Amino acid sequence: MSDTAKQATGAEVKQPGAAGPSRPGLALTLLASCALMIVLDSTVVYVALPQIQQSLEVSATGLVWVVNAYALAFGGLMLLGGRAGDIVGQRRILLVGLAVFGVASLICGLATSPEMLIGARALQGIGAALVAPTSLSLIPINFTDNAARNKAIGVYTGIAAAGGTLGLILGGVLSDAASWRWVFFINVPVVALVLLLAPRVLRESQPQRGSFDIVGAVTSTGAMVALVYALVRTSTKGWGDPVVLACLAVAAVLFTVLILAERRARQPLLPLRLFADRVRASGFVTLLFFPAAFAGMFFFLTQYFQGVWSYSALRTGFAFIPAAVLVLVAAILSGQLVPKLGPSVVAGIGALLTTLGMIWLTQISADGGYVTSLLGPLAIAGFGAGLIYSSVTASIMSNVAPEVTGAASSVLQAVQQIGPALGLAVLVTAAGTPADPVEGMRRAFWVAAVIAALPAVLALFNRRSRTE
The missing domain is CATH 1.20.1250.20 (MFS general substrate transporter like domains)
Structure with a gap:
């Protein structure tokens, strides 16, 4: 039975001789x-x-x-x-x-x-x-x-x-x-x-003997710095900025060199076999796009609370507490649901809930009330996010070979780091600069809803492929 099959059926994937902490x-x-x-x-x-x-x-x-x-x-x-x-x-x-x-x-x-x-x-x-x-x-x-x-x-x-x-x-x-x-x-x-x-x-993990991948280290670091800087700059300078375009081009070239180099490296910094597993690959895609939508919700609602409702920074933070609490509750609950339903089903439910929350947010108005117009979508989106983050992380990390655990974790964390920057770049562009800022936020939330729905499609795809 393959590692992926073991994880899907709930069988344990243990390291030889491993034992839990005391x-x-x-x-x-x-x-x-x-x-x-x-x-x-x-x-x-x-x-x-x-x-x-x-x-x-x-x-x-x-x-x-x-x-x-x-x-x-x-x-x-x-x-x-x-x-x-x-x-x-x-x-x-x-x-x-x-x-x-x-x-x-x-x-x-x-x-x-x-x-x-x-x-x-x-x-x-x-x-x-x-x-x-x-x-x-x-x-x-x-x-x-x-x-x-x-x-x-x-x-x-x-x-x-x-x-x-x-x-x-x-x-x-x-x-x-x-x-x-x-x-x-x-x-x-x-x-x-x-x-x-x-x-x-x-x-401690078992160290892997061998030479360090210098080419992979240089190209991956350069590519990530160029990409993150381009996305951060895009939110203020726009996609047509010459520096943004130059950084994106540099990132594309370096990522290409990285992939070509990693195919020949004896101990690659980025083992390409991590992406051979369909479930793990779709998990990486989910953790790239989903944070783009979820981070956009925090970005625009922070502006909404402070710019439209004149909340203080501290009061704005407290306004997000329901979402934060439900993220934690859902993530812990996900640990019990994944063995019963499978990670794809749990992630799909989370994606649908978050999409519903984003669609609800497209109805915000300047004269709305916190309890009547924002508490509901914050709670739904937060609960959905908790289900997605936990179930997808479990599906990625549970069936990975011990010798590439760090590589899998670093890719997971990297896409989660790029996702919010990518989301803000796209959503700020979607919002534009209308005379009514709330109207721009509504447009951004429609785009966020589409992005949040992607994990549901991937979950359905993975579910069908496993059934087949």
Whole structure:
């Protein structure tokens, strides 16, 4: 029986000689804490930007780079970070990444100039690129039982997906109660605690001997940086911007070189056999397009709350709590549903719910009420997102060979990083610049509904192929 068949039927796919951690609850807490920290630092800084600008006298362009320096380093080095875990050891690379992330967070909090802060944010992104794929890779290594693994993945993905909203709230609370510097300082004790406990609690993966794929590392990093920068720039400069077009062309050339090189590499950074499995390949596609729609919902509703309803940044964060809570609830519930219904069915249900939520949002108006017009779609979309993230992540990570766990995790994380940037580029273009901003948001939500429906089509396709 193939690995894919075993996963589909609920049979366990174990590593030889593997055993679960002696303290599984603590192990999952440490790994989920890593995911939460990484996601938090993608959004926690947003609310603190006005204070940062005033304190360090940062220009408008500098503020953009406070955000983008993290995103570029994070997205650009993601594939490298995951594969390094396969070769050196997932836990070892996780610890290195945490140390880098913790030191960078401390420097961010102590920054005395815009240049110092932007450089430290880039260093944070490097640490995040090592932590994100390895923390996820360590779940199938430490939870080899099928049911325990699905539950752990559900908790991990739910916390990670809800972390963005928590970042908005935490950023507002820390900035108001203390200082913008504490949105970075808060990472330091968490990192120290995980560094202390992880070697005692988490099992290490089996390092893969061999040479490191230098060509793959250079081309994948260059391609990811060019692509992420182009998509980030598109949201403000448009698709016709010469720099955007040049970066997209560079990314296309480098990705082509990467694929050609990986076909010949003895130990490729990006094993192409990851995409040979139809279920896993469609999972990667789902995690590329679905976050594009879901991130668009947060982007436009943040503008709606603050620009139309005059909410404060902190109140805006609290407005998203129902979606964040239901993402977590659905992700945990997904761990129980996947063994019974299969990941494709669970993902399909999630996609349909999220699509319904996006269609509901196309009816927003300037004079609507939170409970009557927004609570429903936020709840439905959040619950659907939790089902998708958890079930698709489980389908990708549960049947992957141990020696390429890091590579699979890094591709998964990379497409999730590209997805929101791609979604904002497309949805901002769809919204345009109408006299009535709410009308532009309605157009964007129609496009988001179409994007969110794609996983439902893929789920149906996978279901039929397995039946056949």
